Each structure stands twice: as C-alpha cells, then as structure tokens.
Amino acid sequence: MPDRVMLTIGTKKGVFVAEAPKTRRSFALRGPFGAGVPVYSTLVDSRGAPTVYASSCNPFFGMKVLKSTDMGKSFKETKSAPAFPKDDGRALVNIWSIEPGKAKKELWAGVEPASLFKSYDGGDSWEMVPGISNHEHARKWSPGNGGLCMHTIIRDGNRVHLGISTGGHYLSEDGGETFKASNTGVGAGFQPDPYPEFGQCVHKIARHDAAPGRLYMQNHGGWANWTGPGGPRPDIGVLRSDDYGHSWRSIARGLPSDFGFPIVVYPHDADTIYVMPLEPMTRTCPGGAPAVWRSENGGDSWLKLANGLPKKQSYFTILRDAMTIDDLKTPALYFGTTTGQLWIGREGGEKFECLFDALPPIHNVKVAVV
Amino acid sequence: MSADTVQAVLDDLERTRPTLYRNVCDETGAVRRHLNVFVNADNVRDLDGLGTALQPGDVITIVPAVSGG
Numbered sequence: 001m002p003d004r005v006m007l008t009i010g011t012k013k014g015v016f017v018a019e020a021p022k023t024r025r026s027f028a029l030r031g032p033f034g035a036g037v038p039v040y041s042t043l044v045d046s047r048g049a050p051t052v053y054a055s056s057c058n059p060f061f062g063m064k065v066l067k068s069t070d071m072g073k074s075f076k077e078t079k080s081a082p083a084f085p086k087d088d089g090r091a092l093v094n095i096w097s098i099e100p101g102k103a104k105k106e107l108w109a110g111v112e113p114a115s116l117f118k119s120y121d122g123g124d125s126w127e128m129v130p131g132i133s134n135h136e137h138a139r140k141w142s143p144g145n146g147g148l149c150m151h152t153i154i155r156d157g158n159r160v161h162l163g164i165s166t167g168g169h170y171l172s173e174d175g176g177e178t179f180k181a182s183n184t185g186v187g188a189g190f191q192p193d194p195y196p197e198f199g200q201c202v203h204k205i206a207r208h209d210a211a212p213g214r215l216y217m218q219n220h221g222g223w224a225n226w227t228g229p230g231g232p233r234p235d236i237g238v239l240r241s242d243d244y245g246h247s248w249r250s251i252a253r254g255l256p257s258d259f260g261f262p263i264v265v266y267p268h269d270a271d272t273i274y275v276m277p278l279e280p281m282t283r284t285c286p287g288g289a290p291a292v293w294r295s296e297n298g299g300d301s302w303l304k305l306a307n308g309l310p311k312k313q314s315y316f317t318i319l320r321d322a323m324t325i326d327d328l329k330t331p332a333l334y335f336g337t338t339t340g341q342l343w344i345g346r347e348g349g350e351k352f353e354c355l356f357d358a359l360p361p362i363h364n365v366k367v368a369v370v
Numbered sequence: 371m372s373a374d375t376v377q378a379v380l381d382d383l384e385r386t387r388p389t390l391y392r393n394v395c396d397e398t399g400a401v402r403r404h405l406n407v408f409v410n411a412d413n414v415r416d417l418d419g420l421g422t423a424l425q426p427g428d429v430i431t432i433v434p435a436v437s438g439g
Contacts, residue, residue: 036438060404060434061393084397091396 002369005326006072008052009336010039010364015054017072018355022369024332024344027355033075034066041321043098043107044368053107053123055081055095063092063111065123071370078123082109085128090115096149097321110150114141114164116176132162132170132179137198141167144201144220151320152205156212161205161245166190168200169217171245185248187236189223194230203261204320205245208270215241216265216273216299217248218320221258222280238263238275240299251299256286262323266348267331271298274325274333274349276318284315292323292333292349305345308352316341321364328369336362376407377420379430394432404435 007018007027014032034056043053052068054075063082066075084090090113097110105122108129115133117126132138132150141148144165152163160172162179171182181198188200201220208214221237235250237258252258259280266272273295279286291306316337323335325348333345340359345352373379380401384391395401407414408431414422424430 059438060402062396062402083392086397086399089398091398091400 004370006044006368006370008042008044008366010042011360011362012038013360015039040094040096040363041098042364042366044366045100046368046370047104050370053098057094063095067123080125082111082117082126096151097153099153108153110153112147112149114148114150114167131177154207163202163205166199166201168198169202182245187233189226189233192229194233204263206263206265208265211270213242213244215245216263218260218263254302255293261320264323264325267327272296283317288313288315290314305349319363322362324365324367326367334365336365376414376422404437406433406435
C-alpha cells in the first residue's frame with residue numbers, strides 16, 4: 001500500500017528527490033542527481049513499481065533522460081534520448097515534459113523545438129510523432145522567452161491535448177495520429193490579431209479525470225492595457241473549456257493579475273483550481289507579496305491563499321511546472337520558486353511552510369504517493 | 371586515426387562510437403554550441419572549420435567551453 005510521499009524537484013543544477021511519510025511533517029532531501037545540469041521535466045511513474053524519470057538538458061553534451069528504479073536514490077541514463085531524424089534539420093534543445101503513455105512502458109515527451117516523441121521501452125529508444133512534429137503549422141510557431149517548447153501533454157482516451165509556447169493548444173481526437181489547432185477564445189497579446197488560429201503563448205493546461213470535457217488553461221495574460229493594433233485584451237490569461245478544448249472562455253475575473261505560469265486542479269474536486277498570479281511585466285509576485293489563488297467553483301470566483309507566505313520583499317517567479325498537488329485525503333499543494341525555495345501548502349493551501357530554502361532555481365515539481 | 375579533415379574524423383566517430391559522437395554533434399551534424407574543436411593548438415573556428423585539412427601527426431582535442439553560472 002502506498003505510504004510514502006515523493007517529490008521530484010527539477011532545478012537548474014540537477015534533480016532532487018524529497019521523501020516523507022504520509023503525514024508530510026518533514027521531508028528528507030537527496031540529490032542533486034545529474035548534478036550541474038538543468039532538469040526541466042520529471043515524472044514519477046507509479047504504474048507498477050515506481051520509476052522516476054528526469055530530463056537532463058545538458059547545454060554542452062545534449063539531452064539525456066535519467067531513470068531511477070530505486071525510489072530516486074540513484075539515477076542512470078537511458079540508452080537514448082529523443083532526437084530528430086538526421087534529415088529533419090532540427091536539433092533538440094530541451095525536453096520540457098515527460099508523461100506516461102498508454103502501455104506500461106510507454107512514455108511521451110514534449111521537446112524544444114516543439115515536437116512530440118514516444119518511447120515504448122521506458123525511455124531506451126524514442127520515435128518522433130509526425131502528426132504534430134511535422135504539422136503544417138510547426139515551422140510557423142515561434143519561441144517565447146523560454147524557447148519553443150511543448151510543455152503540456154494530456155491524454156484522455158483517444159483525445160490528446162498539447163500545450164505549445166508559442167503555438168497554442170492542439171487537439172487530437174484519434175489517439176495522437178493527427179492534430180488540429182484548437183484555440184477558439186484563446187487570446188494572444190503580442191500580435192495584431194487578438195484571436196489567431198494558432199500561435200498563442202499557452203503556459204499550462206490542466207484537467208481532472210472526473211470532468212474530461214473540462215479543461216483549464218493558464219495563458220499568457222497581462223494585455224489589458226495594450227493600446228496597439230487590435231486594442232486591449234483583458235482577462236485572456238486564465239481560461240476554461242467545457243467542450244473538450246474546442247472553445248475557451250475567460251475565468252480571470254477576480255484575480256489580481258491574469259498573468260502566471262502554472263495551473264493546478266484539486267484531486268478530489270474538478271471545480272477547485274489553483275493559480276499563482278504574477279506581475280505581467282516582471283513575472284514576479286504582485287507587490288512582492290506572493291499568494292496562491294484558489295477557485296472552488298470552476299473559476300467563477302477566487303480566494304487568496306497567503307497564510308505563511310512572505311508579506312513583502314519577495315520577488316520570485318513560479319514557472320509553469322513548478323506547482324503541483326498530492327492526492328492524499330487532505331491534499332497538500334507544493335510550489336518551487338526561481339529563488340530556490342520549495343513551499344508546501346498544507347490542507348489544500350490553507351497554511352504555507354517553506355520546506356527547503358536554498359535549492360538552485362526550481363523549474364519543475366512533481367509529487368506522487370508511492 | 372587516418373582522416374583528411376576534421377569532418378572526416380567526426381564521420382568516423384559517428385560510425386565507430388555513436389554515443390560519444392552524439393555528445394559532440396547534434397542531429398544536424400553540427401558541433402554542439404558549447405564545445406570547441408582544436409587541431410593542435412588552434413580552434414578550427416579560426417582555421418577552415420570542420421573542413422580544416424589534417425596532416426599526419428595532428429592532434430585533435432574537443433573541449434567544453436568555459437560557460438555557465
């Protein structure tokens with residue numbers, strides 16, 4: 001019976017693993033593994049014996065996939081990492097997401113430049129998925145500040161949702177063979193057309209198994225005061241879909257900013273979601289006072305959660321994969337900062353506490369009960 | 371190793387030591403951005419790049435650049 005809470009923390013200087021009993025009173029930290037090399041994605045694959053994966057994105061020697069079969073006590077490189085075919089002309093820059101596939105050893109990886117790869121043998125070999133990687137739009141996508149990344153992969157039966165920055169939301173309804181841009185209602189503030197067919201800077205997409213037609217999106221907001229061609233674009237940053245991602249509507253009203261990176265769904269209620277609003281220009285906590293905001297009604301209204309967080313002089317950023325929630329009876333929220341702090345929000349974010357204060361800049365936090 | 375150019379050395383590396391080669395060159399065949407290739411004491415960037423001709427006894431050194439933070 002699962003009785004340990006395992007956090008994987010991808011940082012600028014390798015991956016750390018933190019482990020605790022289900023009480024989560026204190027976590028033991030180990031690592032860094034893949035020391036000195038940025039890790040942008042991690043996965044605790046709990047299908048069968050827990051296996052931890054981490055993308056080790058080495059700017060000197062290229063991409064590696066690290067794998068641990070001993071609860072994150074040691075990691076080894078898999079036999080290969082995703083790579084474009086030699087005649088493709090593109091070269092891998094980063095691995096932004098690793099998700100479980102359908103079969104037991106199947107993995108899906110979203111990479112930069114935005115493309116999708118699959119492995120059927122636990123990461124030892126990889127093949128490119130042409131339906132999106134060679135999509136007619138693929139050579140027209142352009143990089144955001146983080147690079148041209150495929151950061152979100154959501155599988156829902158034959159539906160596959162992909163988040164690309166900047167490319168937008170792409171939807172497959174045939175198991176990932178073919179994809180269509182599906183961005184009706186998803187705004188973009190950095191081009192004259194406020195609602196283009198594709199090219200939006202989607203930051204993260206989330207869903208809940210109990211409400212498969214429902215999706216939540218943190219999009220690149222902060223365009224309420226835009227005075228250029230096309231006019232202001234208020235509230236385009238936090239969105240919801242109720243038709244499997246075919247169309248989207250704003251749920252940003254009530255937030256102090258519609259800019260942010262992560263969006264997280266509560267494990268026991270599809271109506272409860274979390275965002276971390278940031279100043280759009282600086283991408284830091286508004287007024288230097290970090291707060292998580294929670295909605296318990298699918299985005300109709302929002303509540304500020306800041307108990308235990310600094311009240312001033314805190315100007316960190318929380319990146320797109322750096323907030324998550326466990327699925328215990330009383331879930332805890334976790335987020336990591338670009339200043340290397342790892343926070344736990346006990347009781348669903350009611351009371352925050354800093355678990356680790358001085359890690360390297362945090363890219364990614366995942367949690368599993370194993 | 372017998373090779374006429376630096377490129378021929380890399381081609382041989384790709385055939386004989388593919389895992390090592392992938393650490394040196396990306397999928398397009400380009401030397402990775404933060405690596406420098408020297409022929410004796412000279413960076414090939416200051417010679418004829420990967421087309422730099424080799425003479426018997428030349429020593430090729432592949433060194434990571436000093437970068438990061």
